Amino acid sequence: MANITVNLKVWRQAGPKEQGQFKTYTVATDTDTSFLETLDILNEQLVEKGEEPIVFDHDCREGICGMCSLYINGHPHGPATGATTCQLYMRRFKDGETITVEPWRSAAFPVIKDLMVDRNAFDKIQQAGGYVSFNCGGAQDANALPISKEAADLAMDAASCIGCGACVAACKNGSAMLFVSAKVSQFALLPQGQIERARRARAMVKRMDELGFGNCTNTGACAAECPKNISLSNIARLNREFINAKIKD
Ligand code: SF4
Ligand code: FES
Incomplete structure (x- = not known):
């Protein structure tokens, strides 16, 4: 010391x-x-x-x-x-x-005030679709719903996003794509997330756009500064989820 x-x-x-x-x-x-x-x-x-x-x-x-x-x-x-x-x-x-x-x-x-900002916009995006709202019954036996190791690992990595907003602060466009992509991915990769999958991607992206976040231009600054090392591959997944949702429309 x-x-x-x-x-x-x-x-x-x-x-x-x-x-x-x-x-x-x-x-x-x-x-x-x-x-x-x-x-x-x-x-x-x-x-x-x-x-x-x-x-x-x-x-x-x-x-x-x-x-x-x-x-x-x-x-x-x-x-x-x-x-x-x-x-x-x-x-x-x-x-x-x-x-x-x-x-x-x-x-x-x-x-x-001073160094404190209002990050309520993240809560609003979450409220638009970052949840599972159907009744999925009681706790499943661990082996009753097989999930591949790869999907489980990717979902867990995405779920480690702590919603801090560093990705937005790092981005020259003020984009929230890394945050939204993590929240969409953690459900899209798991069986429990399938029923609301398309609606979730559509609603969360719509809310993000309404709240004044900028567009993603793939600079990668978000992932470089993310304290939880959320991968840019989640943004690629979110783009696919959003396109698939639009096709379903
Ligand atoms: S910087 Fe990382 S942990 Fe923080 S909100 Fe963005 S994606 Fe989530
Ligand atoms: S104070 Fe909780 S993550 Fe820093």
Whole structure:
């Protein structure tokens, strides 16, 4: 462990309609402290001085919930790959470094305050079709419904999407295709997802378009920044699902 001092250049914005600006704070921390804990230290100092603490989203701090939506030094979730902001430690930064911290930047994710954005749009997409709504009876015996290992693995990989929104923040078009493709894929690959398969793809893509997300131009920035390594192959699957749904129409 080494003690370090960093300059946090943080986006401060009093409310959704207020104009924001960067403000730089110097904070002493150490390399074994997490990035969010460093923000906690800074907030304690601000409160002691009678200043407004910095508002930022977080919950589990274990890489599970997808709440910690910070754009750090030009990357959603910061410089680490395959990790969320809450899994980022200060050993990634140098003593004396200036670290720029911004909220997700997307028309579909308006800033609520400081570093916190409204990701309700993701919930609305989920509500459009990210579920199974028919009665599938009681719990199945593990062997009663055979699922191939390949399909089970792919579905599980897709289901590991935590809905953080880093894919949208990373995309120059603000596209939500990686998120939607993961949510559609996890059902399309399993027997339980078949009954509503076409309706789900159609409804979730329609809702995504209505909510102001941009179009996908296959730059791959989403998958490169995704903390759960959701594969671009899910986007190819979503395109196939959507075309098949349209043919059924
Ligand atoms: S696809 Fe990845 S980056 Fe996008 S919401 Fe899911 S976990 Fe986050
Ligand atoms: S706080 Fe839950 S994933 Fe980071």
